[in-house]
Amino acid sequence: MENQVTLDITNNLFTINNLWMMLATALVFIMHLGFATLEAGLTQSKNTINILFKNSVIPAIGLLTYTIVGFNLMYPGESFAGAFFGFAGFGVSATPDDVTNAYNIGYTYWTDFLFQGMFAATAATIVSGAVAERIKLPSFLIFATIFVGLVYPIVGMWKWGGGFLDTLGFYDFAGSSLVHSVGGWGALVGVIFLGPRLGKYAKGKITPIPGHNIPLAVIGVFLLWLGWFGFNGGSVLSADPALVSLVFVTTSLAASAGAIGAMTASWGFLKKPDLTMTLNGILAGLVGITAGADLMSPTESIIIGFIAGVIVVFAVVLFDKIKVDDPVGAISVHLVCGIFGTLAVGIWGDKAGLGQLWNQLIGVVSIGLFVVAATSAIWFGLKKTMGIRVSEEEEYEGLDIGEHAMESYPDFEKVS
Amino acid sequence: MENQVTLDITNNLFTINNLWMMLATALVFIMHLGFATLEAGLTQSKNTINILFKNSVIPAIGLLTYTIVGFNLMYPGESFAGAFFGFAGFGVSATPDDVTNAYNIGYTYWTDFLFQGMFAATAATIVSGAVAERIKLPSFLIFATIFVGLVYPIVGMWKWGGGFLDTLGFYDFAGSSLVHSVGGWGALVGVIFLGPRLGKYAKGKITPIPGHNIPLAVIGVFLLWLGWFGFNGGSVLSADPALVSLVFVTTSLAASAGAIGAMTASWGFLKKPDLTMTLNGILAGLVGITAGADLMSPTESIIIGFIAGVIVVFAVVLFDKIKVDDPVGAISVHLVCGIFGTLAVGIWGDKAGLGQLWNQLIGVVSIGLFVVAATSAIWFGLKKTMGIRVSEEEEYEGLDIGEHAMESYPDFEKVS
Amino acid sequence: MENQVTLDITNNLFTINNLWMMLATALVFIMHLGFATLEAGLTQSKNTINILFKNSVIPAIGLLTYTIVGFNLMYPGESFAGAFFGFAGFGVSATPDDVTNAYNIGYTYWTDFLFQGMFAATAATIVSGAVAERIKLPSFLIFATIFVGLVYPIVGMWKWGGGFLDTLGFYDFAGSSLVHSVGGWGALVGVIFLGPRLGKYAKGKITPIPGHNIPLAVIGVFLLWLGWFGFNGGSVLSADPALVSLVFVTTSLAASAGAIGAMTASWGFLKKPDLTMTLNGILAGLVGITAGADLMSPTESIIIGFIAGVIVVFAVVLFDKIKVDDPVGAISVHLVCGIFGTLAVGIWGDKAGLGQLWNQLIGVVSIGLFVVAATSAIWFGLKKTMGIRVSEEEEYEGLDIGEHAMESYPDFEKVS
Amino acid sequence: MKKIESIIRPHKLEELQTSLQEAGFNGLTVSEVRGYGRQKGHKEIYRGSEYNLQFVPKVKVEVVCASDSCEMAIDIILKVCKTGEIGDGKIFIYQIDDAIRIRTGESGKDAL
């Protein structure tokens, strides 16, 4: 009887934890809509179908490749502890034990798989925004498939799968590096291979190409913030009240401070309160806190968020100066603030210290090297074979007509 | 003391389960926004107010009629087991026991009512999209009231209320038939009674009438996918970790495979990767998996989703060929894939077998016959009395002006 | 052992409750997106960046000021019971006990703080809509900071912080008065100080200035309804199945009845089914039920919602008659229906009675007096120092250009 | 050379374009306009206040053609766009000095 009681109590805890992890999965899922609307809003209307198409199939590609290889590349099991690479075989399937707390007190095998799968797809989405308005659709889809199917899980394994970075003491709570920087590096390399959009840096000056629908971008950023409750909160891997609620607070305060940081920086240095910068600031704060969301006090999370918000403004301006054309600011948000957030773990919070900072740096560098190398190879291969950039004519006319033979707001000719 | 412990443990489980069911209710609720934006996005801007109006009052109508008669028609109680019809009286009210686990270990009476009520309204929403851009508002509102108040709960009772289909062994986990096909049949009959939109099939050819705002449609589909976590996951009727997490996985994989299926089919056969088709493919996968979301393995759910995604593309084309004008593809998604998903339970998964397939077929046919008969009667009655179609002039000018004297994007004349 | 069991059981309950409260926090968070899109949709496109900017930084301002002073002003602790004012010091921080059920069986300190912080920001958002299209950005930001940082928490303390209204027996379950009327009074005073938009009441007649994007407004209202599950449901302060599920039902039925009430009133008295009125009706029902969402039966919540829906239509018309220009109807929805909802607690439901009605009236009046006085002082100060209204030229051209040097839909000049 | 500018009902555009094309008019330019005329627009209602939306959505179709084929174009427009109800629109005819095809620099009739 007593055993039964203990069992029942444990089962209840398991059910609660698993419920939270499933909800966190749903929250991370909605981030894909956030990315879709953010990226569509910050680009031109003639490329809207195209960007929405990419963002609509990325979750599908992500989940399916994660089913086939990704999950088992990223979590190959204890026999690969400390390694650089591991693989536990194709496909996913669960034994009866895998859906009880014998698998884990926090979640079932299925929840584990789906939560991680939703994460995986976000890395590709980050790239989608940076290369928008000029990339060939089939090339992007192939890139995205390889990126989420292989590159992301291999890097993820280094830390979350128990690989060498984990052994080393590198810390990345919810993926400032493992998700955001990975996506950011892929984006940076992609942008360099592609070159800027026509006219962006023509005649030696920067000609802004404003996003066509700012309300869409706002919807996107709020949905991303919402999703981040699951992204960071779910990374506790249980419904632990103390930790999850702290993570909710640090996440929200960093986002808030990011908004204020970017507002201040854009108002102060760029003369006007720039809404798109403020939106980027919210995301910057979120990315910045992600590596140490469970380690920071409210004050520390405000500091980190504020700095990230300021950084993102200058990063956007700087990348424009060096002619890295990123329509949505993905590289500034995810790569730059991802690195900052990773290093922040060594500077503020429970783990702060030079040793930790060094470990973080090793993580940043090794991840950077690998992802740059891997994505360079992919982009290079694609460029040599099918090509990665649409024709000049198609770029002027818009990818919606060129790639999809559709328009996103076609009411004119059907005024009838 | 020991009794108290057991009681407390059970109460905790009850609280967890009920929490999940309430959240599932909220998720199903947000599907109404998904339908609203999807349908608005896929129709013309001159009819946007009208379609949004319908979708904004349908949840209200649905919940209120469900309060008055629907819930007690659908769940009349055990005395009507195996029957075709039952009714437990008007209104809803709970005894003290009804809000404890004495009612059910999964949820309180109130949760039960609200979860089912949210479901009910979705059936009417499905019709709304198919009959858009030409139906008279008052007639539609009357149709919707009768449809959710009477037709839907009567059919629902056959299976979920313990009626004859349940006794028979028919299986429909979360409503491929009971919700989606019911809505789909109502839509098909409505479209036949109404006829196509002016100009759609003029001069012997198909003239597409593109949706006016594709970003809205994308928002809609993602919200529907999100809501489906509650729709299918909530249909477990508890927070059971094993089952709910499996359902999350099968649901997501079917949606993903649906996207890829529709993308492939539209790219391969229709020459271009059609975003609206891909969006329909996601929904097709979701509708397809709904009847057996708790019975399928990941592989099986991918197969079902993929087939549904292919089916929906050809169904859309086919309905256009036979001049069934459905602006948003509701009939292809909800009726065709609803039937496919229902039959899939007999083909794949834990219950697969000829006997089950036969039961599923009986369900499909009996539901089809009843809904076609019932909705024909309603549409016929409306057509003879108040009329169901707006005047030709109003259709050209748009229902926003005709029915509402408003515009959805009125900025032109107020350029000031 | 037995103690351990009891402890574990309690801990489980604590974990469940806290999970719900965190989710409720996330739901209240998404209301900010709801307000943003609703207000953007109901105003002109030339002011869209501006209104979205305000709504994007308000949550940031709200959470940060709440961190610094708000939380400790609103919940100063038991030593201030029955008082008019209390303060527990700057900043937030938690002892180890504060994140266990020693703090509260329903939630941790962090959850408590964040849930209340999300609430706080909504009060400022309400003002944002009413003063839209003519207010200077810096002045509004200063107003919002003082309003959420001081005014809102001081009033909130009177009831929820255990102040004099609580001692008195005043009842406001989730904030018909404490949140909605507070915001509504602030809005009313702001509108009076600002005056109507240019041209709105020119030449002795009312010239409507239609909102530029009704789909955005619909998205907003549905998100608000969704968020209200957390707003009202979270106000139970635990996951108690009986109470939370009842609150979900009363909330939804009031929203539904509000839609029908406003539809009926606008169709009947204003001749056409006005979508924006119906949307306001949903919100009216929600605001109306908020004070007594835990006290009402389904029937009572339908009555309250319906009346609120009718009221809001006439309130909008009336405010226009007396030249109080509120572009989004915030005063009608939040102030008028907030007062109605507060009084409704004395008329219907478990607490109905003359004594209670009297207490409610005292609450309404004292809150009204204080907020009017406080916000008059703020608006007056701002008017005298930096000014609160943009120049006539800027108002004609739009605040997007004037305040932000950006456009929300800038595709025209970048047709390339 | 003349320009024929017609203000028509939006839903007639497709048919008009097809008819003109069949008759050999190989170019035209279209824009969205709002018109005010005998057809008075609608009483619109917004949040309880009625207002006259004076302006009705119309489409402006501009065809530049040689003076001698002008008559034919007008006949086609009249045939296609006439419903007999108020609001069918107007045709305005202008003299044009010259037309130039940007691609080639050709001018006059050859440019059309």
Place this chain on the structure above:
Amino acid sequence: MKKIESIIRPHKLEELQTSLQEAGFNGLTVSEVRGYGRQKGHKEIYRGSEYNLQFVPKVKVEVVCASDSCEMAIDIILKVCKTGEIGDGKIFIYQIDDAIRIRTGESGKDAL
């Protein structure tokens, strides 16, 4: 017959239409345009880069009228649309060969 085409500030449209109507001008056609002139548009800022948005939103109002009432229309436009600030806009006057009412086929003055 003449066409009076005026490029005006958008917020003057309503008043202009009313004034013209009162003076007996029973038809006009309006379109959204962007103008560039002495009024130089704004420095807009997008993500840190300034750019000149050269074009200012304007409204084009076209009124076709008999040559003799032309003067009156111009006077009304000048009166209503003049603020004295740069950017008030222009009036262009064209000769028109003919106007036809599609509904009836009437032409000339009767068509207006």
Place this chain on the structure above:
Amino acid sequence: MKKIESIIRPHKLEELQTSLQEAGFNGLTVSEVRGYGRQKGHKEIYRGSEYNLQFVPKVKVEVVCASDSCEMAIDIILKVCKTGEIGDGKIFIYQIDDAIRIRTGESGKDAL
């Protein structure tokens, strides 16, 4: 005085405006139009049905100038907007009776 109305490719607008400005043309009015011509528009596909989207997005640029500077404006337009591909657009030239600056009431050349 003449009006030079050109229908051009949208992405040429910015360059054209700059070039005209440099050449001393200090005003122009722009509108969004759709054109049909030799450039036939696209086969678009929507939900399985192909259709010809006959109309291609173009921009209409109107410059009113003194008759003697007309030639120069045309040259600039030809130079900037010519790509040599079908669809470069047209220039139409009209006679204008008069131009008036609303702000001052000036007319004729002074109004430009």
